[in-house]
Amino acid sequence: MDKTKTRNVKFILGLTLTGIILVMMIAGIVHTPYDPMAMDLSAKLEGVSFKHIMGCDNFGRDIFSRVLVGVRETMFVAAAVVFIGTFVGIIIGTVTGYFGGWVDEILMRFNDAVLAFPSVLLALLVIGIMGGGTKALIIALGIAFVPSFARIIRGEVLRIRNLDYIQCVRLYGASHLRIIVVHILPNLRTVLLSSVLIGFNNAVLAEAGMSYLGMGAQPPYPSLGLMLSEAQGVIYSNPWNAVFPGLVIVIMILGFSLLSDSLEKKT
Amino acid sequence: MKYVLKKIGTLILTLLAVSALVFFAFSLIPSNPAIARLGTEATPEKIAKLMHDMGLDRPVLERFGSWILGILHGDFGTSYSYNQPVTTLLSEKIGVTLLMSVMAILITCLLSFPLGIYVARKSDSKLDVLFTTINQIVMSIPSFFSGILITLLFGLILKVFTPGGYVSYKKDFLGCIGYLIFPAFAIALPKISMVVKLLRDTALKEADKDYVRTAYSRGNRTKAVFYKHVLKNAIIPVITFLGMTFADIIAGSIIVEQVFRVPGLGRILLTSISGRDYPVVEAIILLLATAVVVSNLVVDLLYKKFDPRIHV
Numbered sequence: 001m002d003k004t005k006t007r008n009v010k011f012i013l014g015l016t017l018t019g020i021i022l023v024m025m026i027a028g029i030v031h032t033p034y035d036p037m038a039m040d041l042s043a044k045l046e047g048v049s050f051k052h053i054m055g056c057d058n059f060g061r062d063i064f065s066r067v068l069v070g071v072r073e074t075m076f077v078a079a080a081v082v083f084i085g086t087f088v089g090i091i092i093g094t095v096t097g098y099f100g101g102w103v104d105e106i107l108m109r110f111n112d113a114v115l116a117f118p119s120v121l122l123a124l125l126v127i128g129i130m131g132g133g134t135k136a137l138i139i140a141l142g143i144a145f146v147p148s149f150a151r152i153i154r155g156e157v158l159r160i161r162n163l164d165y166i167q168c169v170r171l172y173g174a175s176h177l178r179i180i181v182v183h184i185l186p187n188l189r190t191v192l193l194s195s196v197l198i199g200f201n202n203a204v205l206a207e208a209g210m211s212y213l214g215m216g217a218q219p220p221y222p223s224l225g226l227m228l229s230e231a232q233g234v235i236y237s238n239p240w241n242a243v244f245p246g247l248v249i250v251i252m253i254l255g256f257s258l259l260s261d262s263l264e265k266k267t
Numbered sequence: 268m269k270y271v272l273k274k275i276g277t278l279i280l281t282l283l284a285v286s287a288l289v290f291f292a293f294s295l296i297p298s299n300p301a302i303a304r305l306g307t308e309a310t311p312e313k314i315a316k317l318m319h320d321m322g323l324d325r326p327v328l329e330r331f332g333s334w335i336l337g338i339l340h341g342d343f344g345t346s347y348s349y350n351q352p353v354t355t356l357l358s359e360k361i362g363v364t365l366l367m368s369v370m371a372i373l374i375t376c377l378l379s380f381p382l383g384i385y386v387a388r389k390s391d392s393k394l395d396v397l398f399t400t401i402n403q404i405v406m407s408i409p410s411f412f413s414g415i416l417i418t419l420l421f422g423l424i425l426k427v428f429t430p431g432g433y434v435s436y437k438k439d440f441l442g443c444i445g446y447l448i449f450p451a452f453a454i455a456l457p458k459i460s461m462v463v464k465l466l467r468d469t470a471l472k473e474a475d476k477d478y479v480r481t482a483y484s485r486g487n488r489t490k491a492v493f494y495k496h497v498l499k500n501a502i503i504p505v506i507t508f509l510g511m512t513f514a515d516i517i518a519g520s521i522i523v524e525q526v527f528r529v530p531g532l533g534r535i536l537l538t539s540i541s542g543r544d545y546p547v548v549e550a551i552i553l554l555l556a557t558a559v560v561v562s563n564l565v566v567d568l569l570y571k572k573f574d575p576r577i578h579v
Contacts, residue, residue, distance in 0.1 A: 113284050118518030121555055128540040128548050129292055205409055209522050212411050213537060225411075232415060232526070236423045246412040254407040 017255030084142030089149025510566025
């Protein structure tokens with residue numbers, strides 16, 4: 001009883017925070033109050049006011065507008081990374097889980113070796129090879145996210161494959177492809193939902209971290225992590241320059257983790 | 268003992284696989300470091316000579332072999348941009364990163380267990396909502412942001428330390444610890460709240476089980492049941508989690524070093540990536556991977572000690 005209540009509170013809070021982020025993202029796509037890249041040296045390091053509700057950075061760019069576009073950037077990268085991770089993860093996970101054998105053995109050994117790498121390190125390795133920029137970041141993080149998805153999906157496919165109803169369709173003479181597409185994939189959705197939410201969260205964190213290191217969006221293009229590192233030089237005189245983008249990152253992560261917590265299967 | 272040997276065997280195989288992966292990944296890049304160093308004006312003869320000096324004209328497999336042999340002798344090759352052996356270049360930086368990571372791990376363990384146990388024991392009181400809320404928020408603050416806030420609060424407002432004023436541990440060990448404690452804390456903060464949450468949740472789940480009720484029915488006090496039965500079982504998933512966290516802490520140090528201007532492996536890794544100084548990048552990635560794999564091994568062994576039923 002009590003547990004359902006906290007679950008509901010978590011769900012509503014998570015939904016509200018995620019809603020705020022989505023509104024910011026849409027604003028970042030449709031309309032920002034100022035041009036996020038337009039420099040106005042007369043407004044350099046201007047504080048919080050009605051004109052600039054989050055102040056201006058040391059090039060006189062409106063921080064609120066930059067945050068809106070930064071949210072869009074982060075969400076886009078995170079969504080693309082999770083998409084790559086789930087897509088490739090489903091393929092690898094289903095093939096290895098369903099067919100087993102030596103392909104499974106080799107791929108899973110490799111998978112475990114990659115999984116032992118922290119995603120930031122792996123992404124840095126890929127970026128070291130490909131060079132920086134948003135596209136490279138998406139590919140780098142995408143590769144880093146595949147193994148965890150593949151592992152989860154493989155486990156689930158392995159479980160479903162041995163259930164009675166699959167044996168039954170097999171007796172009817174269904175092909176492997178049909179069994180996988182019609183009978184196994186739809187049943188992965190519960191596992192997928194929670195791992196996609198958790199993965200999305202990790203992707204947001206990784207994107208922010210990598211762009212903080214300067215390995216994501218390149219200046220003058222805004223991203224939340226980059227804004228944090230730019231704000232560090234003026235942190236004493238203008239702490240808000242760092243606090244606002246940072247808070248937005250916190251709200252993003254908090255919202256998604258509350259959502260995924262509340263949607264988690266009852267145990 | 269056989270178990271330990273088998274684990275060490277897999278560890279060596281994994282490291283070999285990692286080093287092969289790193290080395291061949293970098294040899295796939297079309298860019299030629301000799302041309303990069305000499306500039307576009309260089310004559311073909313000069314490029315050929317430099318490539319010969321750098322050993323780049325040999326076949327890939329041969330280069331890989333001599334690279335591995337060199338590593339076994341503690342020689343990671345020569346940096347392109349610093350013109351120094353990688354080993355000399357990195358020797359002090361390894362110490363810095365290692366010190367910071369170990370401090371972060373210690374802070375995590377020292378703070379999260381008492382806090383987690385306290386929160387778990389208070390889980391049926393009114394404070395629980397407060398604790399869970401604070402915990403959830405702290406968990407969502409990325410370490411580089413909390414690092415910036417720590418710099419602002421402790422460095423610039425309270426003036427407990429000078430941001431960017433890192434002193435080498437060789438010169439002033441205590442001063443170095445006094446500086447590194449802040450980045451280590453920034454790394455540890457989200458991990459602490461994760462462990463606290465996990466410990467609380469598993470302890471609560473464990474407390475519902477039949478054996479706990481039996482323990483109560485035999486007349487044990489709440490405290491005794493908690494420490495002798497519930498905690499003992501609740502701690503196993505926490506140890507697994509801590510093990511995975513070590514890897515995260517080592518990787519997290521790359522980012523936090525940048526926040527606090529700590530001259531460790533992370534900073535030189537970033538400059539080497541943008542400077543395309545591959546011997547340095549390869550060496551650092553291999554070193555960090557080794558640290559991760561070794562810490563995983565230690566956790567596996569600890570895990571077996573806490574729960575002897577586990578066979579791997």
